[in-house]
Amino acid sequence: MSLDDVLARVDTELPAAMDRLMEFLRIQSISTDPAFKADVDKAADWLVEDLNSIGIAAEKRVTPGHPMVVGHVGDDDGDVPHVLFYGHYDVQPVDPLELWNTPPFEPRIEDTENGPVIRGRGSSDDKGQLMTFVEACRAWKEVHGSLPCRITFFFEGEEESGSPSLVPFLEQHKDELKADLALVCDTSMVSRGVPSIASQLRGMLKDEFTIIGPRIDLHSGHYGGPGLNPLRELSKIVDSFYDDETGKVAVEGFYEGVHEVPADQLRQWQGCGFDEADYLNSVGYTQAHGEKGYSTLEQQWARPTLEVNGLWGGYNGAGSKTVIPSEAHCKITCRLVGDMDPDKLRMKIRKHVEDRLSVDAKVVWDNDMEGSGASVMNITRPEFEAARGALSDEWNREAVFTGMGGSIPVVGFFKSILELDSMLIGFANDDDAIHSPNEKYDVESFHKGIRSWARVLDALTKR
């Protein structure tokens, strides 16, 4: 029995693997919205059952939030690493629902100009991605009777809602979750068909505030003129976050802890196959809009941001309402790089807002919003080179080390709590529309993703 047998098994099993994924995608596991609590739970149960069906001893573990799924298989063997595989089974909300062409939780295969895709919420982020690893294990087990190394499976149901239970859970289960290396499948390829290992991640800071003007909603005839309008106030403050000349964030001290990318790393990124025109044009941009003097890749991977993710106040129904509302609301997230400290940054941003409030305006902050710093992977470990070779073989193209614009806070916690390095390999494409309507995952990503993990497992466990 050889790797080729496993790969052949992956190929013949593909239709059944797709059916399993479809079943998983039908579960509406939106973790941020309490209305879907039972669905999130159902997705955890589905995973437990699926792992059990491969002979992996898996359990759902209760937390104060959504459950974790933990599974174990195999025994320690000093010659090969014990890996922990991480993914998340929860998904983003689906709004705006009216922009979906098909119902988000009725997944289907669609033909597109780039080949067939699996359409539905979670198909790429992260159910489809996590199943690439599970399906690779299934094929391996079916061919070999056992897996090639000890594997701990660790699936989270709160990744899209700030992972409130993650740190306490890791701390309480430190011993159970220790391993030699974490494998994470929640990232994308730098360009279609270019296998990619993420070597750094941006961190994330979330915050939310409400500007309060008058005590009650006012009539814009009776109070228009003398009245302070919190929507105007909020617009002034949001606008003041930015310096339009330089494209920089204008919050004092925002760039503390940010480092320039070393020249050799920049050169490597420039040769990594990133298709800038496609990245921009596919979503309707003719140019990059970030900091002047930085390449598009640097803006995405190595520069921090302050982004408004939601902004609302006043009347938004049909027709018109002549109101000066009492409140205006704003949700923001920052992407952090280098040594930016989320707690210090939060204070700087809050000070920026408070310093700019007009007389008679107040601000109220949501104090339940978390933050985590940026992460840099330990790519000098031999497993990284082994995985790079395996990926290059599967995709017939040299695999690359890339940066990542997104944030996967668990990577930082694996390091700080479990002393565990992570290797991030993912097969998503930039046009997957994750977090957006009409999310999809290429069938190629799913199929070659499974084959890639089989090859990586083989490479990591070669004696």
Next chain:
Amino acid sequence: MSLDDVLARVDTELPAAMDRLMEFLRIQSISTDPAFKADVDKAADWLVEDLNSIGIAAEKRVTPGHPMVVGHVGDDDGDVPHVLFYGHYDVQPVDPLELWNTPPFEPRIEDTENGPVIRGRGSSDDKGQLMTFVEACRAWKEVHGSLPCRITFFFEGEEESGSPSLVPFLEQHKDELKADLALVCDTSMVSRGVPSIASQLRGMLKDEFTIIGPRIDLHSGHYGGPGLNPLRELSKIVDSFYDDETGKVAVEGFYEGVHEVPADQLRQWQGCGFDEADYLNSVGYTQAHGEKGYSTLEQQWARPTLEVNGLWGGYNGAGSKTVIPSEAHCKITCRLVGDMDPDKLRMKIRKHVEDRLSVDAKVVWDNDMEGSGASVMNITRPEFEAARGALSDEWNREAVFTGMGGSIPVVGFFKSILELDSMLIGFANDDDAIHSPNEKYDVESFHKGIRSWARVLDALTKR
């Protein structure tokens, strides 16, 4: 039989009149929201039946939108004016519903430090106000057996949703609706207990636009940095509407057609009993926030505004969503004064927005939003002095001519289409929270309002 008999009848009938108003207020006649179409219709039916019960031949008249209610009573008599009474039976939406202390359509009497109030949507604007006139007519009829002059009743169900059917209806029913003078009860008193006749109204311009950035919602990790965020774009544009130094609107040509208030009128306004501290403090302001160099009354009555009434985009649910949304939305209204031309102003505002759009941002306008200019009443007509005397008698305080921050477009159309002057007398107070949660109407406004109209009818028809 004398005026005193009518006033006595108003006093004894008050409980029954309150019951009738309560019944009327229970009908959810929100005209701007299509979901309430049947309720708006029901309110029209209620009015027709109530007018019929006083012996007024009233009918519901179909329009392409919500119906009009038209009623006639009495014959022309050259010695006394034929009056047309106007009010509107539709109400504002109730959102944000969670800020109401009691259900908006379950009206009730509440005791407050300023005496008992009728709490509920429409209690002040405009069901309570229009019923003051209807109840005055009922009392008069019951005492005298007939009304003192020919009266046409004209009630609209689209005042809170831009009156789309009003102009065509007035044009089609020009002959039927002609009268000597329009009486309108949809305004407030300059201060509690100070009877007021509005001598000028601001006009109104409505507009709505959507800023479109990326083609789809984007992940703020993948695109944060290079991505143009329409929420930031919208904030920049809204902020650019204003000059914070002067408090003026910064749209080029905005003040074209605006005139300074003549010194004698300003002096009169300053003596009209306006309680500036109460006006500001009652809603939580310590100062006026409009144009520097203008008094609070001028800012409210005689200066134009550009107000944001609604602003929304991105995620506004529980928790966080790391999205760069595709769209950001904004509803605005302007209050117009003097000779400001709504159509020209609309073009100036649109140009201002379009001139400030970043590369890759687009704007889409809603072309269904209407506008109408400011109105100045013909207060030299003898009816104004007669009414002023009647009001002064009822309230034991000299009635005053005031400006008005609000807009009542029908007044302009009565003039332009029916060649009809309007006299605006209303009994609302500034703290009525019209268009806001917990709207109320003082029982004193209702009671003395009915008595006031009885006195005004008497004064206008004295031979």
